[in-house]
Amino acid sequence: MTEANLIAKWNGKEYKLDFQVDQSIKQLKEYLYEITQVSPSKQKLIGLVKGKLPPDETLIKDLKLKATHQFIMMGTVDEDIIKDQSDLDVVNDLDIDYRTTTSPIKDPANQLALHKTISQGKKLLVLDLDYTLFDCKSTANHIMQLARPGLHEMLTVLAPYYEYCIWSQTSWRWLEAKITELGMLTHPEYQISFVLDITFMFSITGKKKRHQVKALEIIWNKLPQFGPHNTIHVDDLSRNFAFNPQSGLKITPFxxxxxxxxxxxxxxxxxxxxQLTLVDDFKTMDHRNWKEFDGPAPQISYCLYDKLCGGDKGSPKMLDIEIxxxxxxGQLCxxxxxNNLLQGSYFTAVDLSSIAQQLDQEELQTLEAQTNFQSSNYDDSGFFSVQVVARALQVFGLELLPYGSSDPIAKYANTNPESQSAYICNLDQHWFAIRKFGNVNTRFYNLNSTFPEPKHITETYLGMFLLQIKTEGYSIFIVNGELPTSDADQQAMLNPIPQKIQQYDSEGDLEKAIKMSMGQTEEDDDLQRAIKESMMDVGNDEESLALAMSASLKDQGNYSSNPQSSSTNTSVPIERLPELPMDEMRRKRLERFGQ
Incomplete structure (x- = not known):
């Protein structure tokens, strides 16, 4: 056993401590001090062992505790107790009111040298550690599993522009262990310039409680090239910005x-x-609105971007943060x-059901009120027909064109699939979208909802992929019209270089697609002929769309709720969806998104 699951009870609260058994009672007291502010000299640990507590140097493993062991800590502090950080999901941004009698610059405890050569011309990024860069309370096989997604990638991207300071509200022993195990001290792509621990913090008294703060003047006094004009402090606790609120940026705890x-x-x-690197004076910025800021950003070099693409498979990279x-x-594909095509939660199942019901009413009128009518536009499983999808897209001025139709746009797309902005594909009631971002041909993504995240499709692979799924039976429709713009479009224009780690080019699928396109199978002649026919037969998809869109318009007899049902009734061909008023639906969409 390498860890002891200890539960400390104090002041009416329980604190779960995942503690290493090769650490000492003294270290346990220091850890309790960090989360309660009861100094070790004032702590009494009742029930940790039977009888008198052993010396502080005694290791936890020598106490022979149970796998989960509870004990009571007694002790008081002079001021109100600092709350356990794990409970601080919401912090009052007004809790920076304080009074203090000691200047942080004059405090002898803060007159320590900073031993790192600092580059000229860079800005300063001060980062909190616990709950900002990693989850300090959860348990895992290795601390790297607790690192916040994007930690190393972010620090790699920003390294040319910022000097890094890690300032943690823990003792140096814990701080050093954490940043070492997280791989931050030895990372080949960036360097931590200097670190500050809890000894560089001091207590102030606010309206309701006494708490510790981080005064940036301590750094600025030692490194005069930095100041409020070029320093940004990122923390999950806004109260740490008490002395320098304008330099603080609060993010959600991880x-x-x-x-x-x-x-x-x-x-x-x-x-x-x-974006902040292009701002001359940080004092002109309101960091409270950082997520809404839309300023210019420096171009990321190819070499740097290539390094970003070398991370763990599946980790999000630059563009994908905005997709x-x-x-x-369920079956709401x-x-x-x-929604993935439009890049927003524009439609709910209720919205699509309303469209389906409207289509049903139109079909009933066409069929002169057949008594045994059953809808083929939707069912209880969450299925929606192509008519519903097409009618929903009409709200945004978009239309569906069969990929293999005789329409000039479709003909051109067959030889130049990257010329289109998006595709929607369907097989056996499953729908998914493929979309281009930023009008950049290298930025196609498969937005299949069954994937945990979008998958990049290379410009070369797009045509082969469409051919592959077509031979598998998918109906492919071009989305014709101007798509709504999104944050991902802006990011794609800034960074058009493909993200290798997320390209949809897994060896099996790519090899399969190449073999299909080249006819390299046991049945070469048959496959070559099938591929040629699929490339030449431009009428089948147009006919398929017409059949699908008119599937519910039957002449007489039985009606099936399954659009794939083998009905013998004759379908009524439809060339285009009827242009029906959708003003109310459009108004609802625009109101919802404040446009």
Whole structure:
């Protein structure tokens, strides 16, 4: 056993401590001091062992404790108790009111030398550690599993522009261990300039409690090239900005690391800090609105971007922080495909059901009120027909064109698939979208809701991929019209270089697509002929769309709720969706998103 699960009870609260068994009672007291501010000399640990407490140098493993052991800590502090940080999900931004009698610059405890040569011309980024860069309370096999997603990537991107200071509200022993195990001290792509621990902090008394703060003047006094004009302090606790509120940027705390792998706060922060490098005076900025800032950013060099693409497979990279991606819920893939295409939660299942009901009413009128009518536009499973998808996209001035139709746009797309902005694909009631971002041909992404995140499709692979899924039976539709712009479009224009780590070019799929396109199978002649026919037959998809869109318009007899049902009734061909008033739906969409 390498860890002891200790539960300390104090002041009516329980503190779960995942403590290493090869650490001492003294270290346990120091840790308790960090979270309660009860000094070790005032602590009494009752129930940790039977009888008198052994000397402080005694190791936890020598106490022979149970796997989970509870004890009571007694002790008081002079001022109000500092709250356990794990409870500080919401911090009052007004809690920076304070009074103090000692200047942080004159405090002898803060007159320590900083031993790192600092480059001229860079700005200063001061970063908190616990809950800002990693989850300090969850348990994992290795501390790297608790690192906030994007930690090393962000620091790599910003290294040419910032000097880094890590300032943690923990003792030096813990600070050194954490940043070492997280790989921050030895990372080959960036360097930590200097670190500050809890000894560089001091207590102030606010309106309701006494708490410690981080005064940036301590740094500015030692390094006069830095000041409020070029320093940014990132922390999950706004009260740490008491002395320098204008230099503080509060981000959400990072918790539950093992289940919160989709956290993208650092990627959003990275974008803002890049934009901040082009701001001459940080004092002109209101960091409270950092997520809404939309300023210019420096171009990232190819070499640096290539380094970013060398991270762990699946970790989000620059562009993907802005891609809206709904994941699969039930059978609502049509809803997800539409929203992923439009890059926003524009439609709910209720919205699409309303469209389906409207289509049903139109079909009933056409069929002169058949008594045994059943809808083929939607069902209880969450399925929605192509008519519903097409009608929803009409709200945004978009239309569906079959990929293999005789329309000039479709003909051109067959030989130049990258010329189109987006595609929607369907097979056996499953829908997914493929979209280009920033009108950059190297920025196509498969937004399939069954994927945990968008997958990049290279410009070369796009045509082969469409051919592959077509031979598998998918119906492919071109989305014709101007798509709504998104943050990802802006990011794609700034960074058009493909992200190798997320390209949809896994060896198996790519090899399969290449073999299909070249006919390299056991049945060479048959496959070559099939591929040629699929490339030449431009009428089938147009006919398929007409059949699908008119599937519910039956002449007489039985009606099936399954659009794939083998009905013998004759379908009524439809060339285009009817142009029906959708003003109310458009108004609802615009109101929802404040446009």
């Amino acid at each position: 918790k539950n690391a093992l289940s919160n792998t989709g956290d993208k706060e650092l990627w959003k922060l990275c974008k803002y800090l890049l 809206f991606h709904e994941k699969q819920e 049509a809803q997800h495909a539409i």
